[in-house]
Amino acid sequence: MTLNMHDKEFLIRSIRDIPDFPKPGIVFKDITTLLNNKDAYALLMNHLKERYQSYNLTHIAGIDARGFIFGAALAQMLGVGFVPIRKKGKLPYTTVSEKYALEYGVDEVEIHIDAFSNVQNPKVLLIDDLIATGGTAYAAANLINKVGAECVEACFIMGLDFLSGQSKLRELTEVYTVIGVD
Template identity: 55%
Template sequence: MKPSLEEMLRSSIRNIPDYPKPGVMFRDITTLLGNARAFRRAIDELVHPYAGSKIDKIAGIEARGFILGGAIAHQLSSGFVPIRKKGKLPHDTVRIAYSLEYGLDEMEMHKDAIEPGEKVILVDDLIATGGTAEAAAKLLRQMGADIVAACFVIDLPELGGRQKLEALGVPVRTLIEFEGH
């Protein structure tokens, strides 16, 4: 019998306790990426609602969002836009600062990566507190993007990230939820 999507994803994600700090259970998707069947199924499930739609760009958040986003962009025949930490992109950029538990960070994208009105899907591996995804959505909107959705493999609902994006009017699609941090 074919395993359900949830069973397949749950069994292919490695759980690492106390990383990056005590009390945190890190959900590592590198094992999912290394499992061809689970990787394909996750991408197919993320793409499915948008197949046949005109999606101009997929914006992936560094670094695992690049892997997922590239595969999604390929499936949807869309362009790909990297959203990176400050100082990593070689051309003219736009930047946004956002809060982390331990202070501030900045992310940026190329100024010419998005044309106003383009339909964009934001992608990353996991939504937790939502600070990074919220900043990326604000950056895309600043560039005039029409954000169709934000897609993640994993949601940690207790941390409230999904609600932050939905409060901005961004629909959120996730494939699996885990309790805790």
């Protein structure tokens, strides 16, 4: 299930472009304007609920930090658990970590080792606001699988279609973007 063009355009118009942020040449997609527009946020979250209600998910995993906003709300709407995937050093219990490449260096994300131990055969949706080069999402999907769950799909509010992140992530799981940006 995907959104119709009218609804996609409404969501796109609700997202503010910030030119030259965080550095010259980059157009930052600011989702705070979507979040504070009750109609746009409701449209988005109801769409995600309709899309995923038949997936028999046990958990939603959100990537630090904007994935928490969408993931926790969707988990509540679907009646499933929420699991945060955080930057290294932010989780208080025993963790499993995964490094990924950045433009200039590496970063690392972590998940609790027992994040999905409360159910058998956990089925997890990974969610975040944006996929660009896909390094963080690829690492997060790997973490879900490493701790014994199945990452059944990765969902992003926006996908930068001109970058290779989605195709790389498809090596691990299905990928859905609500809005594609060329």
